[in-house]
Amino acid sequence: MDNKETVKRLLGLLGGYKKEVAGIACCLLLSTGLNFCMPLAGSHIMDDGFIGGNRKLLIELVLFLLAASVTNSIINIIKEKIRVNISAGIQYHLSEQSYIHLMKLRVDYFDNVNYAEMLSSINMDVGQMASVADSSVFFVAAEIFGMVGGTAGLFMIDYRLAFLVFLFLPCKYMAVKYFAGKQKRIMGEYINRSQEYAKWFGDSVGGVREIRLFHILDKKHGEFSVKQKHVIEKHKQLDMLGQWNAGTDAIMLQVLSTLVYLLGAWLVFDFQLSVGSVFAFLSYSSYVTGPVSDILNIGCLLSGIIPSAKRYYAFMELEEEDDSGTAGQLKLDDIRLEHVSFAYGDGESVLKNVSISFPGGSRTVLVGDNGSGKSTVASLLTRLHEPSEGRILLGTKDISELPVKSFRSLVSVVSQQIYLFNDTIENNICLYQNVDEGKLWSVCRDCGLEEFVKEVSFSYMVGQNGAKLSGGQKQKIALARALVHDRPVVILDEATSSTDACSSQRIARLLETCMKGKTVIVITHKKDMLTGADQIVELEAGKVVSIRGK
Secondary structure, rough: HHHHHHHHHHHHHHHHHHHHHHHHHHHHHHHHHHHHHHHHHHHHHHHHHHHOOHHHHHHHHHHHHHHHHHHHHHHHHHHHHHHHHHHHHHHHHHHHHHHHHHEEEOOOHHHOOHHHHHHHHHHHHHHHHHHHHHHHHHHHHHHHHHHHHHHHHHHOOOHHHHHHHHHHHHHHHHHHHHHHHHHHHHHHHHHHHHHHHHHHHHHHHHOHHHHOOOOOOOHHHHHHHHHHHHHHHEEEEEHHHHHHHHHHHHHHHHHHHHHHHHHHHHHHHHHOOHHHHHHHHHHHHEEEHHHHHHHHHHHHHHHHHHHHHHHHHHHHHEEEEEOOOOOOOOOOEEEEEEEEEOOOOOOOOOEEEEEEEOOOEEEEEEOOOOOOOOOHHHHHHOOOOOEEEEEEEEOEEHHHHHHHHHOOOOOEEEEEEOOOOOOOHHHHOOOOOOHHHHHHHHHHHHHOEEEEEEEHHHOOEEEEOOOOOHHHHHHHHHHHHHHHHHOOOOEEEEEOOOHHHHHHHHHHHHHHOOOOOOOOEEEEHHHHHHHOOEEEEEEEEEEEEEEOOO
């Protein structure tokens, strides 16, 4: 996406605020009218009031300036309130849009993503893009009215002084262009450094136990110093560049004012201009140079927004899960893998020409060494990943042609890597489903969770990913979740890996009771889970080496 298209999409964010924009335009027109009249009033106060000695006129004009100034301030407050609401609305819209998109992305996106880096990038990009409603950008078109009025005022007072102001503008343009170029470069470096730091920070927090156990805090602190100083250095450069830009602008304006004073004084001494006209001219010149600064500084501001916008829109174009297709009435049926192969990214295939049939209502046990492809089969059966080759059928239907939501409504998964939200035990089991309390207690009893719940209550907060629970308690909650949702296909992916012998026996009993009649797929390395299986499928290096039935 080029810069022109990016700017077009950024300005398109304002399209949903037409009424608000119209309201701001009205405020700006009123403010422009008042601002045009105020220098003229000041000129008459000086020439006719102070110098001419007209006290009545002086008082009237002073009161007019007071009323105009108060009115202008109220208009600016109203205008700014509308602008702030627009900016907040854009920020919410971008945040909401990115969150929904994130939740719909293909799961393979998350295989190599650093969550801290991702969150930092999204927040930075959204914040930068929301500044499209910043006053220096948002009011540029409207400030043209002020420039027109200011230009008229300049030539109305003296054309020679007016030409002096317009000769000053090219110099200002060159200065702003120079600073905009430098800011664009430094902002790009700042974004890259921030991404690197966020990625490193997320990796460090994830490995905090290893950092402590292996006494590498000093080494990590050294890495922190280097990476954080790089980020801070770029931030300092941006801040100082802004100060240099503002300082240069102030000096140039002061040079212009000095020239106006000198030339104006010469005209006053020659009786070609009044003292009040000189001061009015200085006010009108600010109406011209001020908006020009804003217009020219757009490049400076956009140099910070455009890189973030490009990265945001590139993120929004990442492929989402395909939830198209027609579902019809999905029900329990045979599930078959036909000549399925799969590889993560560009890596080596972890499944190679695998064909397995899971008859409806049967129990299948998948066994094999680590890395044999057992959990990958489960991932494909839940459509978290799609086969590289081959197909998976539900009855006679290819599951890739079914809506993802409809197909997943048939499947419950209990794995050793189940995720628990930082919420109550009850909410982690029910997941926004209304469940009768009696059924909830019955399920907890079946899963061996009843005693713990009686001790701490259903409202007990489990912590981030169940940090306040043992591994066995987490898996029991995951098992209770699967039983509560009562789906016709259940996948137990090493569901007994963190449980003791008693709990494993309880799960084995559940296979004969609560899960009887369901299609159950058990991935395990425990021999006691083989009992009662309709078929045992052994995988080795991504291939089926044996299928044993009753």
